[in-house]
Amino acid sequence: MNLVFVLLLVAALVAGAIKGDVRAVGQGAFDGAAQAVTLSIGLVGVMALWLGLLRIAEKAGLVEKIARAARPIFRPLFPGVPDGHPAISAMLLNIAANMLGLGNAATPFGIKAMEELEKLNPTPGTATNAQVLFLAINTASIQLVPTTVIALRASAHSSDAAVILLPTLGATACALVMAITVAKLLERVWK
Amino acid sequence: MIKLVVETASGWILALLIVGIPLYGLLKGVKVYEVFVEGAKEGFSVALRIIPFLVAILAAVGAFRSAGAMDALASVLAPLTTRIGLPPEVLPIALVRPFSGSGSLGLLGNVFATPGLGPDSYAGRLGSILQGSTETTFYVLSVYCGSVGIVRYRHALAAGLAADATGLAASMVIARLLWG
Numbered sequence: 397m398n399l400v401f402v403l404l405l406v407a408a409l410v411a412g413a414i415k416g417d418v419r420a421v422g423q424g425a426f427d428g429a430a431q432a433v434t435l436s437i438g439l440v441g442v443m444a445l446w447l448g449l450l451r452i453a454e455k456a457g458l459v460e461k462i463a464r465a466a467r468p469i470f471r472p473l474f475p476g477v478p479d480g481h482p483a484i485s486a487m488l489l490n491i492a493a494n495m496l497g498l499g500n501a502a503t504p505f506g507i508k509a510m511e512e513l514e515k516l517n518p519t520p521g522t523a524t525n526a527q528v529l530f531l532a533i534n535t536a537s538i539q540l541v542p543t544t545v546i547a548l549r550a551s552a553h554s555s556d557a558a559v560i561l562l563p564t565l566g567a568t569a570c571a572l573v574m575a576i577t578v579a580k581l582l583e584r585v586w587k
Numbered sequence: 588m589i590k591l592v593v594e595t596a597s598g599w600i601l602a603l604l605i606v607g608i609p610l611y612g613l614l615k616g617v618k619v620y621e622v623f624v625e626g627a628k629e630g631f632s633v634a635l636r637i638i639p640f641l642v643a644i645l646a647a648v649g650a651f652r653s654a655g656a657m658d659a660l661a662s663v664l665a666p667l668t669t670r671i672g673l674p675p676e677v678l679p680i681a682l683v684r685p686f687s688g689s690g691s692l693g694l695l696g697n698v699f700a701t702p703g704l705g706p707d708s709y710a711g712r713l714g715s716i717l718q719g720s721t722e723t724t725f726y727v728l729s730v731y732c733g734s735v736g737i738v739r740y741r742h743a744l745a746a747g748l749a750a751d752a753t754g755l756a757a758s759m760v761i762a763r764l765l766w767g
C-alpha cells in the first residue's frame with residue numbers, strides 16, 4: 397500500500413506538470429478527501445441498523461446457529477477460525493448479501509466479520525490469513541445478478557439488457573477462484 | 588423479467604431479516620429494544636474509524652485522475668491492449684474499476700451513450716461483463732481494514748488485484764467466444 401499510495405501521487409504530479417495544470421493535483425486530492433468523509437458518514441445509518449439487528453441475533457443464539465450450519469463450507473477455507481465462532485456467521489451473512497446484491501447489508505456484515513476475525517488476531521495492525529482470504533473473496537464481486545449493470549443497460553435501450561448475466565457469472569467465477577488461489581498460495585510466503 | 592424476480596426476492600429477504608430478527612429475539616426472551624440500541628451505538632464509531640483510510644486512498648486517486656494521469660495511462664496502454672482484443676473505449680473502465688465503482692459505471696454509461704457503440708455493441712457488452720465481474724478492490728480493502736485498524740494488508744492487495752485482472756481476462760475471452 398505504501399508504494400501504491402506514493403506511486404499514485406507522484407504520477408499525478410508528473411501528469412499535472414506535463415499538462416501544465418498542477419493545480420488539478422491539489423484540487424483532486426481535496427475533492428477525494430471530502431468524498432471519503434461523505435461516504436463514511438453516509439454509512440452511519442445503515443451500519444447502526446445492521447449492527448443493532450446483529451446484536452439481537454447474537455443474543456438470541458441465531459448467530460451461533462448459523463455459524464454451526466455453515467461449518468462444512470468454511471472449515472477447509474478458514475482453518476484458523478474455531479467452529480461456531482461468530483466470525484463464521486458474519487462472513488456467511490456478508491457473502492450471502494453480496495451474492496444477492498444487498499450492498500448496504502453486505503458492508504456492515506463484512507465489517508462485523510473483520511471485527512470478529514480481529515479478536516483471533518495475535519498481531520493487531522497486520523491482517524491474518526483468514527482476514528486476507530475473506531478480503532480476497534470480497535474483492536471478487538460475487539453478485540449472482542449484476543442488477544446495476546442490467547438496469548443501466550435497460551435504461552440505455554438495450555435490445556437484450558440481461559444477455560450479460562451468464563457471461564458475467566462465468567467471469568466472476570474465474571475471478572473468485574483466482575482470489576482464493578492467490579490468497580492461499582501467498583499466505584506462507586507473505587508474512 | 589430476471590431483473591424483476593431478483594428485485595422482488597431481494598426485497599423480501601431484506602424485509603424478512605429486518606422484521607424477523609427482532610421477532611425471533613423477542614420469542615427467545617431477548618430484550619430486543621435495549622440490545623438493538625446497544626449494538627447500533629457502534630455504527631458511528633465504525634464509520635469514524637474508516638475515514639482516515641478512505642481519505643488516504645480517495646485523495647491519492649482524486650489527484651491521480653484529476654491531474655489527467657489516468658487518461659495518460661489509458662492512451663499509453665491503448666495501442667497494446669487493442670492488439671489483444673480490448674477496445675480502447677473499454678480500457679478506461681478496466682483501469683478505473685479497482686478504485687471507483689461509480690467512476691467505472693459512469694464510463695460504461697458513456698460507452699452506452701456513444702453513437703456507433705451503445706449497450707448492444709461488442710464494447711458495450713464487454714464493458715458490462717467487466718463491470719459486473721470485478722470489484723472496487725481499493726475501496727473494499729480500505730473500508731474493511733480501516734474498520735479494525737489494519738494497516739499491513741499483506742497479500743490481500745495482490746489477491747484482490749489478481750482477481751480483478753482475472754475478471755478482465757475472463758471477460759475478454761468470454762466476450763470474444765460469444766460475440767467476437
